[in-house]
Amino acid sequence: MITPFSVLDTRTKEWKQRKDYWITTYGIQSELGREDTESKSQFWDSSSNVSVFDPTLCELMYEWFVPKGGKILDPFAGGSVRGIVAEEMGYKYVGIDLSHKQIKANQKQSSKPFWIQGDADKQLFLLNDDYDFVFTCPPYYDLEVYSEHKDDLSNLNVSNFDAKLERIIYKSYTKLKENRFFGIVVSEVREPSTTGNYSIGNYRGLVHKTISMCERYGMKFYNDMVLFNSQHQASRVGKTYFDRNRKIPSVHQNILIFVKGNPDIATEEIKGGEFECEIEGKKYLTFRHAAISINPNKLVASEVKRRCISRKTKYKNWQIIGEETRPEIKYVIGDIPFESPLQVCDMIEELTESQCRNYFESNAKKFQHWKRVEPKDWNISYKEMEDLWNLSDKAGGVSIYSETIQCGDKKFISVNEAAKECGVSGERIRQKLKDSNYIDWKYLDNSN
DSSP states (O other): OOOOOOOTTTTSSHHHHHHHHHHHHHHHTTTTTTTTEEESSOTTTOOOSSSOOOOOHHHHHHHSSSOOOOOOSSOOOSSHHHHHHHHTTTOOEEEEOOOOHHHHHHHHHHSSEEEEOOOOOHGGGGOOSEEEEEEOOOOTTSSSSSSOOTTGGGGGGGHHHHHHHHHHHHHHHTTEEEEEEEEEEOOOOBBOOOOOOOOEBBOHHHHHHHHHHHHHHOOEEEEEEEEEEESSHHHHHHHHHHHHOOOOOEEEEEEEEESSSSSHHHHHHHOOOSSOOEEEEEESSSSHHHHHOTHHHHHHHHHHHHHHHHHOGTTTTTTETBOOOOOOOOOOTTEESSSSSHHHHHHSEEEEHHHHHHHHHHOOGGGGTEEEEOOOOOOOOOHHHHHHHHHHHHHTOOOOOOOOETTEEESSSSHHHHHHHHOOOOOHHHHHHHHHHHHTEEEEOOOO
């Protein structure tokens, strides 16, 4: 609907139409509950005496920064706008506000959001750590004073305000999942103009203080958008301000977006969709999602895909969902299957890979059970292959040598072994093997 640029213009036709849609469709009256607010400013585009959050801005922030069906945390809920828009878009919203009157007014407009009445500084401890987006708008110091309550931020001096805001930012951060975004809408606020002591309306630095607070706890400052509001109110006083002391009236707010973790992973999960692959028991939405989650410095999507379609045992736990790969069996020792000579030497530690290759190529009878096979003749899973390995281990392991002759009721690898066991010469063993009178003396064929 709106192009994601760093300047968002609330004056456009599209923006206004969308704002009207939200207000008229859902009967949003966000100013309710704050009738007793003491305001020191005429706000940007509000006909009331209090600031009203823009529903179109809510819609954009949720659409851009929250996974489908995700949970949104708002530690400074204020009016009903952010909660109603979130729930009607299919998200779960938890909003905290100190004012009992405000919460009641919000609940009358919609029972779908989960509104919590209380001090966010205390209530955040009670929440689970599973939110997909923090999006909020704290008081702008005492620009609006909502109550005389001792825990009300708008009723605190600057130093106490800063300390309490930082605590709430930190606690909200701890409730945010890894690889997620944190959004906060703020604006600069001036000191009171008291010319006598040269305090002449300097900025209090709320924007840069907020950035520092968030960065102090590991969040990365990622986007800074300007919300360009109506100039109607500012135009009334702009020339007077400017001619008196060169103050420029504000017609914007800052939308600060921070990221906890990796923004690329967050983006993949915001886009969502069906899982594409499973690696080491964890499912990923795309090959790129897997690459940046596992090792963004070494892996790329194409390499993840290559591993997922590989038929090597080392990548047996890299699978495309719905397209299970199976080992490519090329060798057997007896009835034990292997993909490569390297697997054999891993199992039979006294052999080198080169020896294993030689045995598969050997014509010697004692290695006749070392065979090459056609992969198409074997259709087993990695688990089935490893089960055969385990059975072999339980039976004493893979036999390096094959029994080549039978002498009576005993079998031997070679003539020399039989001669030594029977206490006769090798030549005598060979004679008996050829003599038809010794039917239980024979050469063995393990080719089958």
